[in-house]
Amino acid sequence: MNPTILLILVLFVGVEISFTSVIWANVIIIAISVLVMLRHRAPILSYVRLLLVPLIPAVGIWFSIRYFSTAQSVHFAWVMATRIYAYAFLGGLFTFSTTTEKTLASLEQNAHIPTTFVYGMLGAFNFVPKIRSEVKIIRASAQMRGIDLHFWSPRLLFKSIVAALNWSENLAEAMTSHGFTENAPRTHRTVIRIPWWNYVVTVISIVGLQAILFSPLK
Amino acid sequence: MQQKAAHSNRWHLRDVILITITSIFMGIIFFVTGFLYNGLTLALTPLGMAPFANDILLGLWTMAGPLAAFMLQKVGAATIGELLASAVEAIIGGQWGPSTLISGFVQGFGSELGFTFTLYRRYDMASLSLSALTTAIVTFAWDLVRSGYAAYHPWMIVALFITRFISMWVFGALLVSAVTKLLDRSHLLDRRHA
Incomplete structure (x- = not known):
């Protein structure tokens, strides 16, 4: 996918799950991220890292919400713990789908960042x-x-x-x-385009997310 | 005067590079000591006080904003500086990925407000302290939702906020002002502000 479109999609999903509390949405996001990472042949070690690094914050927040919040809600404790993992895996999804150079090039050409x-x-x-x-x-x-x-x-x-x-x-x-002029128009050796199916994937993902968030799933 | 202000607000290549390199420096310095956060969280988890680890150390992660504002003295410097720093963190650490950008933007916007209230005229301890306060308020509002802070007891919410403000003041005002005092004495920034 085009890095700019993917970045916008990932940020949108990240913000929306911050404002909602549906465990299933977080779990499905994690599952989709794993599938995308599998497709990009991410090394096994990266899954281990993604599982281990958020472990301490996730366990910490689970205990805080479960035993030290006003409602002591088990559901909300799981929401927060899975949310932390969903953030981490969204990061993994993005990292393995593109590179820093490609993202910056796409931000220049597609998002028109100066x-x-x-x-x-x-x-x-x-x-x-x-x-x-x-x-x-x-x-x-x-x-x-x-x-x-x-x-x-x-x-x-x-x-x-x-x-x-x-x-x-x-x-x-x-x-x-070496000839760089600040904010002067440039020509590009590799022109980055946004394929039509990127928009389809984005719309399906966002609609799908709303369907889960506003379904009876908890 | 008007023209001078408009001119100095332009972002030049060297400003972008300076802020990005500074952010990378800070990113690496924080990365080296990142275990502090996990250690603190581990120690505080049995007490149910894990969120305090975040609030005690948060001042460190929000230092890029006030530092950038101080070094460049431009409108938007705090926001862009903090956003760039979070992009660096996302790229170097790779772990939290793009969600770091959201936090970076929220934190940068918070720091920026402090300087906006002084109309970008004051760059001293007073504006740094004000910036620490606005950063604490804005990021706390965000964490009430994102990190589920709203679910805690009122006393804990108050304690978390006070902890956060102290952390932001110590790192974002006290430490940044110590660094900028050294910079002022070196006269290295004079040319840039001219």
């Missing part, structure tokens, strides 16, 4: 490995002087921002000197 934002983010994302090592360097060099920089230390953040300031200047200049 190119300054799209290419600025794209440029910055390529810095991730450098950023990881910079954090390590800053902490290591502080440790050599016997100072432990914790994540809440203003100095660690300050030093990171100073590095970010330098990089952003350099990268912006480099991009400009």
